Amino acid sequence: MAITAADIGANLAEIRGRIEAAAERSGRDPASVQLIAVSKTHGIEMIEAAYEAGQRHFGENRVYEAEGKIAEARKVLPSDVVWHMVGHIQSRKSGDAAALFSWVHSLDRLKIARHLSKDAEALGLTLNGLIEVNVSGEESKYGFDLSRWPDGEPQKEAFFADVETMLALPDLRIQGLMTMAPYSENPEDARPVFRRLRELRDALCARFPAQEWPHLSMGMSGDFEVAVEEGATLVRVGTAIFGPREG
Ligand SMILES: *Cc1c(COP(=O)(O)O)cnc(C)c1O
Numbered sequence: 001m002a003i004t005a006a007d008i009g010a011n012l013a014e015i016r017g018r019i020e021a022a023a024e025r026s027g028r029d030p031a032s033v034q035l036i037a038v039s040k041t042h043g044i045e046m047i048e049a050a051y052e053a054g055q056r057h058f059g060e061n062r063v064y065e066a067e068g069k070i071a072e073a074r075k076v077l078p079s080d081v082v083w084h085m086v087g088h089i090q091s092r093k094s095g096d097a098a099a100l101f102s103w104v105h106s107l108d109r110l111k112i113a114r115h116l117s118k119d120a121e122a123l124g125l126t127l128n129g130l131i132e133v134n135v136s137g138e139e140s141k142y143g144f145d146l147s148r149w150p151d152g153e154p155q156k157e158a159f160f161a162d163v164e165t166m167l168a169l170p171d172l173r174i175q176g177l178m179t180m181a182p183y184s185e186n187p188e189d190a191r192p193v194f195r196r197l198r199e200l201r202d203a204l205c206a207r208f209p210a211q212e213w214p215h216l217s218m219g220m221s222g223d224f225e226v227a228v229e230e231g232a233t234l235v236r237v238g239t240a241i242f243g244p245r246e247g
Contacts, residue, residue, distance in 0.1 A: 003243030005049035011241045012037070012053045015224075019235065022228035033228055036084050038220075038238035040065065041245040044072045050241065051077055059105075059236050061087025063097050070100050086178075086217075086236055088142045095119040098127060105178040105217045105236070108132040108142040110162045117169035126171050130178040130217050130234075131163065133200060135193045138182055146200065160207060167211055176215030176233070177201055181223055190223040194230035201231075 003011070016035060023030040037050050038059040047058060047069070058073075058081060060066035070083055085101040088108060094115035097104065107113045107129045120127045137147025149156045167174055179197045181190035194216075201213050219227025221240035228235065239245070 005045055007243075008046060008049040008241060009053035012050060012055055015237060015240055018225055019228055022225040026229040028228070028231075032233055034234050036086075036217075036234055036236045037241050038086060038236050039069070039242060040087075040238060042242045043246075044069060044076065046242050047073055048076065051081065056080055057082045057084060059084040059086045059238075060101075061085070063089060063093040063100065066100055067096060084234075084236075089116075091115050095122075098123055098125065101127070103128045103130070103175075105130045105234075106132050106142065107166065107172075107174075108144070110165060113166045113169060113172055117172040120171035126173055128175050129166070129172045130176050130215060131166065131174065132178045133197060135179050135196050135200075136182050141180060143179065146196065163204065163208065167208060174211065176213050176217065177204075178217035178234075180220070181218070184222070187223040187226045190219075191226050191230060194218050194223075194227050194232065198231045 019033050019035060020030040023033055034057055036057045036059045037055050039047050040061045073081060083101045084103040084105060085097055086105045088106055089097050089112055091111060094112060098116050098119035104116060104127055113129065116127055132143035134141045134143035134145045137145055144159050166172065177197055177200060179193060181193040197216060197218055201216060205213050215233045216231050217234040217236065218232045219235040221237050224235040224237055
């Protein structure tokens with residue numbers, strides 16, 4: 001059943017309530033969790049409806065699609081909208097991404113981090129970045145591959161070396177980590193993945209104590225409550241707000 005603009009306020013209220021309950025269950029302050037409405041494939045009128053319902057953080061996963069949409073949003077919506085890039089960025093699109101987004105959740109390789117910092121510098125901006133980690137090792141997923149570490153200290157050291165380089169980039173402010181759990185009908189299947197991301201964050205805090213690691217971007221429509229229980233500060237929800245993807 002297609003969702004209309006009128007349903008979006010109710011969907012957002014329900015999701016916010018579930019986030020709050022999950023935070024309280026796990027002894028967390030609900031205000032420490034930011035809901036990002038992932039609006040990919042949906043048009044500007046859906047984004048406007050969400051804005052009317054108090055939503056300010058929006059996510060897109062393709063630079064090409066976001067270009068027109070964000071330009072339009074900048075015309076019709078106030079400037080307190082915050083755009084998050086959650087999808088893989090091709091190197092040649094990094095300049096466009098830097099101009100469009102204030103957060104990039106998909107630092108999935110050193111090269112893109114370098115490009116984004118340079119592009120941000122040229123624009124006189126600083127970008128917030130999250131290092132994307134492929135916890136489960138699924139072939140289809142982007143990100144630094146954590147699954148190979150148990151028997152691979154050198155890979156772990158290589159990752160830490162890349163992190164150190166990213167932390168030194170002048171116009172990318174590293175804010176934490178991002179992951180996507182493998183698709184499953186059962187949200188509990190995502191729990192070990194989210195827990196490992198949190199443990200990796202703790203390891204990075206120990207390794208790079210001068211750096212703050214405040215954010216964990218994890219949880220989507222099917223598993224955001226589990227993610228909040230495991231420490232998510234940014235949850236990326238699309239379908240549960242806007243309905244099935246269009247087109
Ligand atoms: C599409 C997308 C989401 C939202 O997924 P839903 O299951 O629709 O909530 C979250 N994160 C990323 C990286 C996405 O591409």
